[in-house]
Amino acid sequence: MLPAPFEYHAPRSVDEALDLLDQFGDDGKVLAGGQSLIPLLKLRFASPGHLIDINKIKELDFIEERDGTLRIGPLFRHKAAERSSLLASRYHVMADAAPQIADPIIRNRGTIAGSVAHADPSGDWGTVLLALDADLVLRSKKGSRTVKARDFFSGPFSTALEPTEILSEIRVPAPKAMTGGSYLKLERKVGDFATVAVAVHLQMDDGKVGSAGIGLTAVGPQNLKAEKAEASLKGARLDDATIKQAAALAAEAADPKADQRGSVEYKRNVVRVFTERGLKRAYERARGGG
Amino acid sequence: MGQPITVTVNGEKKSAEVEPRLLLVHFLREKLRLTGTHIGCDTTHCGACTVLVDGIPVKSCTMLAVQADGQQVTTVEALAAGGTLHPIQAAFKQEHGLQCGFCTPGMMLTSIALLEEKKNPTDDEIRWALSGNICRCTGYMNIVKAVKSAAAQMNAAAAVPAEAAAARS
Numbered sequence A: 001m002l003p004a005p006f007e008y009h010a011p012r013s014v015d016e017a018l019d020l021l022d023q024f025g026d027d028g029k030v031l032a033g034g035q036s037l038i039p040l041l042k043l044r045f046a047s048p049g050h051l052i053d054i055n056k057i058k059e060l061d062f063i064e065e066r067d068g069t070l071r072i073g074p075l076f077r078h079k080a081a082e083r084s085s086l087l088a089s090r091y092h093v094m095a096d097a098a099p100q101i102a103d104p105i106i107r108n109r110g111t112i113a114g115s116v117a118h119a120d121p122s123g124d125w126g127t128v129l130l131a132l133d134a135d136l137v138l139r140s141k142k143g144s145r146t147v148k149a150r151d152f153f154s155g156p157f158s159t160a161l162e163p164t165e166i167l168s169e170i171r172v173p174a175p176k177a178m179t180g181g182s183y184l185k186l187e188r189k190v191g192d193f194a195t196v197a198v199a200v201h202l203q204m205d206d207g208k209v210g211s212a213g214i215g216l217t218a219v220g221p222q223n224l225k226a227e228k229a230e231a232s233l234k235g236a237r238l239d240d241a242t243i244k245q246a247a248a249l250a251a252e253a254a255d256p257k258a259d260q261r262g263s264v265e266y267k268r269n270v271v272r273v274f275t276e277r278g279l280k281r282a283y284e285r286a287r288g289g290g
Numbered sequence B: 001m002g003q004p005i006t007v008t009v010n011g012e013k014k015s016a017e018v019e020p021r022l023l024l025v026h027f028l029r030e031k032l033r034l035t036g037t038h039i040g041c042d043t044t045h046c047g048a049c050t051v052l053v054d055g056i057p058v059k060s061c062t063m064l065a066v067q068a069d070g071q072q073v074t075t076v077e078a079l080a081a082g083g084t085l086h087p088i089q090a091a092f093k094q095e096h097g098l099q100c101g102f103c104t105p106g107m108m109l110t111s112i113a114l115l116e117e118k119k120n121p122t123d124d125e126i127r128w129a130l131s132g133n134i135c136r137c138t139g140y141m142n143i144v145k146a147v148k149s150a151a152a153q154m155n156a157a158a159a160v161p162a163e164a165a166a167a168r169s
Helices: A014-027 A037-042 A080-081 A085-090 A092-100 A104-109 A112-118 A127-129 A225-234 A240-253 A264-286 B024-031 B087-094 B104-117 B123-129 B142-169
Strands: A008-011 A028-032 A050-053 A065-066 A069-072 A133-142 A141-146 A153-155 A166-173 A179-186 A197-207 A208-217 B001-007 B010-020 B052-054 B055-061 B072-074
Touching: A014 A028, A014 A050, A014 A133, A014 A166, A028 A037, A065 A085, A065 A179, A080 A092, A080 A104, A080 A112, A085 A092, A092 A127, A092 A179, A092 A197, A104 B055, A112 A127, A112 A166, A127 A179, A127 A197, A127 A208, A179 A264, A197 A264, A208 A225, A208 A240, A208 A264, A225 A240, A240 A264, B010 B024, B024 B052, B052 B104, B055 B104, B087 B104, B087 B142, B104 B123, B104 B142
Parallel strands: A008 A050, A028 A050, B001 B072
Antiparallel strands: A065 A069, A069 A166, A133 A141, A133 A166, A179 A197, A197 A208, B001 B010, B052 B055, B052 B072
């Protein structure tokens, strides 16, 4: 399968890329890892007139923790996330999710930011960022703006990103003491999209939940943030009753469709079970275990 | 609307004018006539088209040829340089790591990248590394055996010069 014809641009600097995006508007599309976009082009679900390949802009491949914030650049690939000792030691949700993205060969090329900008409701990273309450920096020729992950997704494959903008940085608040997380994913086989996945991020404060983030994958028109479940945890002691209640609320927040991967009831039940397990795992990690 | 590119394929510089929409796999198979790289699913699932780009396994149906400009591409044709089988090829043959052989080029290239990184991978590590390469014949048992056997061969071959150097000193 061949994509429809397009013109190819490989800018060497961010400014050059932004100029091109500004010039082509709706007819331009950023190419990062290409592991979602190239299949879409081949299936002719997308046929932009201009592809702006950012892979030659090496400065966009970064991860750093600075001033209490983790910053991730647009070319930071899944494989690098999988191998990052920084993520493994302090960002459990991300470290859990990274090796569960697609398959190892796809992870060699695909990027976190590309996956987020693609906004597949079955994508994993958006859910992770919702649980972590991340900020997304959207940059165009005219300047930058910052959008909360929860305000970024607006529907299947739809986001707040304007055609002239690039998702230039993902910002995650650095974890405080007593923080833990988990990402649990059910898939039929390696490389398949999630049947259901649940991201949990937990920060404990003096024996009680300081803050909780819960994200849901593949059970709605976009990655979901289970806000009622999160609110039910805040300030509570994490006992079995609290965990059960939060899991029930997360299952209620899910809005799955029946398909070959399972029925509505089944998927909702997996959300409930994964939220329970995820909270327990996150709690254990917050206390310094596993 | 051709775009000039120069790609080093199996150690040789290849220059061509290509349409930007041309996929790397088509560049290899149709422009360079290197048909050892197979097209399986054409939808980024099966890994049959895996080649190494700057040493890293990539599904060549999911990369544009223009993106490989200035990079090094290794295909299965490079493995038996000079007519001698690469240890991974010899091991796949010896251990019956294939039946129909369609997935084998991709399997071997992914395995080579794994063995570059891990000299003695466990069964689990091999299965994990190969989980983006699908085989519908073997059930994978003999593929895992072949990769282990190749690792042992390559380690033994690497040890010989090291021993010789130790003997000299």
